[in-house]
Amino acid sequence: MSQTMDPNNMPFLSEASVSVEIETEDMTLNIGPQHPSTHGVLRLVAKVNGEKISSVEPVLGYMHRGYEKLAEVRTYPQVTTLVNRIDWVSGFANEIPFIAGAEKLMEIEVPERAQYIRLILTEMARISSHFVFNGAFPLEIGALTPIFLAMEDRERVLDLLESVTGGRFHPNFNRIGGVKPVAGAGPTTKKDIQDLPAGFYHDTKVAMEKVLKAVDTFEDLIGGNEVFQARTKKVGVLTKEVAEEYGVSGPILRASGVEFDLRKQSDYLPYDKFDFEIPIGENGDCFDRWSVRTSEMRESAKIILQAIEDMPSGPIQAKVPKVIKVPKGQTYVRAENPKGEMGYYIISEGGLGPYRLKIRTASFSNISILPIMLEGALLPDLIAIMGSLDFVLGDVDR
Amino acid sequence: MKSGERKTLNQSDQNEFINSIQSSFKNTSYNFDTLKINVDISSWIDTHKILKKDFNLSFFNWLSAVDWDNEVKTGDAPKEPVTPSFEILSCLSQTNSNNLVISSTVISKENAEIESLVDVFAGANWHEREAYEMFGIDFLNHPNLTKLYLPDDYEGNPLLKSFELISREVKPWPGDVDVEGMPEDSIVVEEKGS
Numbered sequence: 001m002s003q004t005m006d007p008n009n010m011p012f013l014s015e016a017s018v019s020v021e022i023e024t025e026d027m028t029l030n031i032g033p034q035h036p037s038t039h040g041v042l043r044l045v046a047k048v049n050g051e052k053i054s055s056v057e058p059v060l061g062y063m064h065r066g067y068e069k070l071a072e073v074r075t076y077p078q079v080t081t082l083v084n085r086i087d088w089v090s091g092f093a094n095e096i097p098f099i100a101g102a103e104k105l106m107e108i109e110v111p112e113r114a115q116y117i118r119l120i121l122t123e124m125a126r127i128s129s130h131f132v133f134n135g136a137f138p139l140e141i142g143a144l145t146p147i148f149l150a151m152e153d154r155e156r157v158l159d160l161l162e163s164v165t166g167g168r169f170h171p172n173f174n175r176i177g178g179v180k181p182v183a184g185a186g187p188t189t190k191k192d193i194q195d196l197p198a199g200f201y202h203d204t205k206v207a208m209e210k211v212l213k214a215v216d217t218f219e220d221l222i223g224g225n226e227v228f229q230a231r232t233k234k235v236g237v238l239t240k241e242v243a244e245e246y247g248v249s250g251p252i253l254r255a256s257g258v259e260f261d262l263r264k265q266s267d268y269l270p271y272d273k274f275d276f277e278i279p280i281g282e283n284g285d286c287f288d289r290w291s292v293r294t295s296e297m298r299e300s301a302k303i304i305l306q307a308i309e310d311m312p313s314g315p316i317q318a319k320v321p322k323v324i325k326v327p328k329g330q331t332y333v334r335a336e337n338p339k340g341e342m343g344y345y346i347i348s349e350g351g352l353g354p355y356r357l358k359i360r361t362a363s364f365s366n367i368s369i370l371p372i373m374l375e376g377a378l379l380p381d382l383i384a385i386m387g388s389l390d391f392v393l394g395d396v397d398r
Numbered sequence: 399m400k401s402g403e404r405k406t407l408n409q410s411d412q413n414e415f416i417n418s419i420q421s422s423f424k425n426t427s428y429n430f431d432t433l434k435i436n437v438d439i440s441s442w443i444d445t446h447k448i449l450k451k452d453f454n455l456s457f458f459n460w461l462s463a464v465d466w467d468n469e470v471k472t473g474d475a476p477k478e479p480v481t482p483s484f485e486i487l488s489c490l491s492q493t494n495s496n497n498l499v500i501s502s503t504v505i506s507k508e509n510a511e512i513e514s515l516v517d518v519f520a521g522a523n524w525h526e527r528e529a530y531e532m533f534g535i536d537f538l539n540h541p542n543l544t545k546l547y548l549p550d551d552y553e554g555n556p557l558l559k560s561f562e563l564i565s566r567e568v569k570p571w572p573g574d575v576d577v578e579g580m581p582e583d584s585i586v587v588e589e590k591g592s
Contacts, residue, residue: 060546060547061545061546061547061548061549064547064548066556068532068557069472069556069557069561069563070563072472072473072563073472073473073563073566104430104431105430244456244457244458244493245456245458245519245520245521246458246520246521247457247458247459247460247521249457253493258493259494260493260494262496265495265496266496329429329430330429330430330432330434331429331430331431331432332432332489332498332500333431334459334498341459343459343460343489345460345462345487345489345500347464349474349475349476349477350477351473351474351477352474353473353474355464355473355474355476356464356465358460358462358487360459360460360489364524365458365459365460365521365524368521368523368524397547
C-alpha cells in the first residue's frame with residue numbers, strides 16, 4: 001500500500017484542521033431502508049459530525065415475516081418450505097439444522113448417501129453465497145468488475161443445485177429421514193431410484209475446477225488491488241471478545257482470530273470424513289473478513305470434490321411413518337451456515353407441528369455489533385464495514 | 399492467514415463438561431444432546447455470570463421465551479395440562495468446543511418481568527427487545543427496551559398463544575390435502591442389505 005494513502009502521513013491535513021475552526025453540530029442521516037448497500041431493507045439512523053459517525057441505531061423489521069409464529073401452525077414437513085426463505089442466498093443450508101433437529105427428536109438414523117447429498121449441496125450453497133459476497137462487497141466500495149465474474153461462476157453452481165433439487169434458491173429438498181428423489185425423474189419404483197441426475201459427478205468436477213480458478217482470480221483481482229486494500233485494511237476492526245459477547249459467528253468470528261467452525265466441532269453432517277482447513281484471520285478487519293470467506297470457497301470446493309469421489313451407495317430415505325409426528329421433547333441443533341451459526345430450538349409436544357420454534361439466525365447477531373463498530377468511523381467506511389458483514393435481511397428479520 | 403488444525407469430536411471431554419455442569423447445578427436435564435439448566439428467577443443473572451466465568455461459556459447464542467398455556471388460539475395445545483407461565487430460555491456456548499448450555503427459568507404471566515442480562519452479555523440487548531415485543535415480558539434495567547421489529551403503534555404480542563393468526567383464520571392452510579404422493583409410493587422406504 002502506498003504511503004500517500006494514509007491521512008496521518010499528510011501533514012498539511014492536520015495543519016488545516018488546526019488553523020480552521022468550524023463549529024459543527026451533529027446531523028441525523030437516515031441510511032436506507034431503500035439503499036443498495038443495506039442488502040435489502042435495513043435502515044440506519046446515523047448521527048454524523050461532518051464525515052465522522054458519532055452513533056448509529058439500526059432500525060429493523062421492514063422484512064419481518066413472523067416465521068416463529070407461522071411455524072406454530074404448520075406441520076414439520078411444511079416448515080421446511082418456510083425456512084428456505086430465511087437466508088435466501090443459501091436456502092439449502094437453512095433446511096439442514098431444522099431437519100436434523102426433527103430427526104434427532106424422532107431418533108431417525110439418516111442413510112449415509114442422503115447425508116452425503118446434503119453435505120454436497122450445503123457446500124454448494126456456501127460457495128454460491130460467498131460468490132454473491134465477492135461480487136457485492138467490492139461493488140459497494142467501487143470495484144465494478146468482480147460482480148460480473150462472480151455472477152457468471154455462481155450460475156454454474158446454481159445450475160448444479162437446480163439439476164438436483166429443481167430450485168435455484170428455495171430447493172425444499174430435505175425430507176425428514178433423507179432427501180427427495182431428484183426433480184423431474186418422475187415416479188420412481190423401489191428398484192430404480194434416481195437421486196442424482198445423470199452427469200452430475202462430471203458437471204460438479206468441472207464446476208468446482210472453475211470455482212478454484214475463480215478464487216485464484218478473486219485473490220489477484222480483489223485482494224491484490226491497492227484501492228481495495230486501502231479501503232478495507234485496518235477498517236472496522238472487531239476484537240474477538242466483543243464478537244463472542246454479541247454472538248457474532250461464522251467467517252466474521254474467524255476473521256477475528258477465533259478458530260471455531262461447527263463443521264469441525266459438531267457432527268450434524270459427516271464432515272469428519274473429509275480433509276479441509278478452517279481459514280482464520282489475524283486482524284479482524286474488513287480485509288480479513290473478505291479473505292476468510294474467499295479462502296473458505298476453496299475449502300468448500302475441496303470438500304465437494306472429495307465427497308463425489310467416495311460417494312456411498314444405498315437408499316436416500318430412512319423408514320419414516322406415513323404421517324410425521326415428532327415425539328415430545330426439546331432440542332437445539334445448530335449448523336455452520338455460510339453466514340454463521342444457524343440453529344433451531346424445537347419444542348415438540350407430540351403434535352404434527354412444533355409447539356414453539358426458536359430460530360437463531362446468524363445475521364441477526366452479526367449486525368447487532370453495528371452500533372459499536374460504526375461509532376467513530378468515517379462515513380465512507382460505513383459502506384465497507386456493512387458490506388464486509390455480509391448479511392441478508394431475511395436472515396436478520398426472519 | 400493461518401489454517402486451523404484438524405479437530406475431532408471428543409466425547410470424553412463433552413461428558414466431563416456435562417458432569418461438571420450437573421454437579422454445580424441442582425436441576426439439570428440432558429435430553430436429545432441438549433443440556434438444560436433450570437434455575438430460579440432470583441439466580442438468573444448469577445447463573446449466567448458463573449457460566450461465563452467458571453465454565454468458559456463466553457459465546458452468547460440467543461435468548462427467547464416460550465408461552466406455556468393449554469388454551470391456545472393458534473397451533474396445537476399441549477396434551478398434558480401445564481401451568482400458564484412464561485419460560486425464558488438462553489443459550490450460551492464455548493468457542494473451542496461443541497459444548498452448549500440452555501438456561502431456563504419460569505416467570506408468572508401476571509408478573510412478567512425479569513432482570514436484564516445486558517450487563518453480563520451485551521449481546522442480549524436485541525434478543526430481549528424481541529422477547530419484550532413478542533411476549534410482553536419486561537426486562538428490568540434494560541438500556542433501551544423498545545420494539546425491535548414491530549411498528550411503534552402495534553398493539554398486542556404476536557408470539558403469545560392467545561394471539562390469533564388472522565391469516566390462518568381467514569384462509570385455512572390446506573394441510574390435509576397432499577399435493578404430492580406419500581413417501582411410500584415414491585421413495586424406497588426399506589433399507590435393503592447389499
